[in-house]
Amino acid sequence: MSFKGKIVAVTGAAGGIGQSVCRYFAGEGAAIAAIDKNASVKSFASELKHEGMKIAYAVADVGDAEAVKKAVAHLAAELGPVDILINNAGFSDHPTLMQTDPKGWQADMNGNLNGAYNCAYAVLPSMQQRRSGSIIAVGSVNGLSALGDPAYSAAKAGMISLTKSLALEYGRYGIRSNIVLPATVRTPLWASRTAKRLPRFRCGGRGDGRGTPGRLRADGRQYRHGA
Ligand SMILES: NC(=O)c1ccc[n+]([C@@H]2O[C@H](COP(=O)([O-])OP(=O)(O)OC[C@H]3O[C@@H](n4cnc5c(N)ncnc54)[C@H](O)[C@@H]3O)[C@@H](O)[C@H]2O)c1
Helix, strand or coil, X not given: CCCCCCEEEEEXXXXXXXXXXXXXXXHCCCEEEEEEXXXXXXXXXXXXXXXXXXEEEEECCCCXXXXXXXXXXXXXXXXCCCCEEEECCCCCCCCCCCCCCHHHHHHHHHHHHHHXXXXXXXXXXXXXXXXXXXXXXXXXXXXXXXXXXXXXXXXXXXXXXHHHHHHHHHHHHCEEEEEECCCCEEXXXXXXXXXXXXXXXXXXXXXXXXXHHHHHHCHHHCCCCCC
């Protein structure tokens, strides 16, 4: 599957799944527009550049719509307009409802759900103009079931709905919208928690699903939309 000439924006690019997804698309010839709130995205971008891959980065919190707008404009000026957006940034800080105070609820909703909306909002006008594009959300099985982390789960459920709304409104412009719902993947997000909570369970490695966004985007899969 080649993504030569495509510009792929990946949010949460400095994290476990984000790094794997960036490497996957860059390895298939894409130029990567890496976005993360953590400044370590800079050293990750240098690492990939050093390996001969094409990548530019921006440090931005996806929950901040203005910061996202600036980051997307900066990356588009450097690489070109975004063809594929992977809404991967996410986190979970509050394991139970009682530990989730109203401020925590808002923070989890903002970083997970609003962030996905902000990024889609920033790239859609150019995609619509070009009548082409793909937006892929990294949701979670938490979005389908109650597995703890209620604010995170509600945000991930919201991402499923957002994915379907994007598909409904933008399919006519040749823009596809899909979501992947990973189960547990051993990344920095989970490393300490799996040791405590899932002692006998084999969770996925961070590379296990990295090709999934690519398969959803593949030109042979044009029929897959809103899924
Ligand atoms: N690891 C799992 O078990 C698992 C399971 C299902 C879904 N997911 C989802 O996969 C995605 C990636 O998770 P991961 O396991 O790689 O976690 P991770 O903690 O390794 O990486 C997440 C990255 O996102 C960045 N980030 C978080 N909030 C941000 C924000 N508001 N703005 C910009 N960057 C932000 C972090 O700085 C980090 O680099 C998340 O959306 C997560 O919910 C993970």
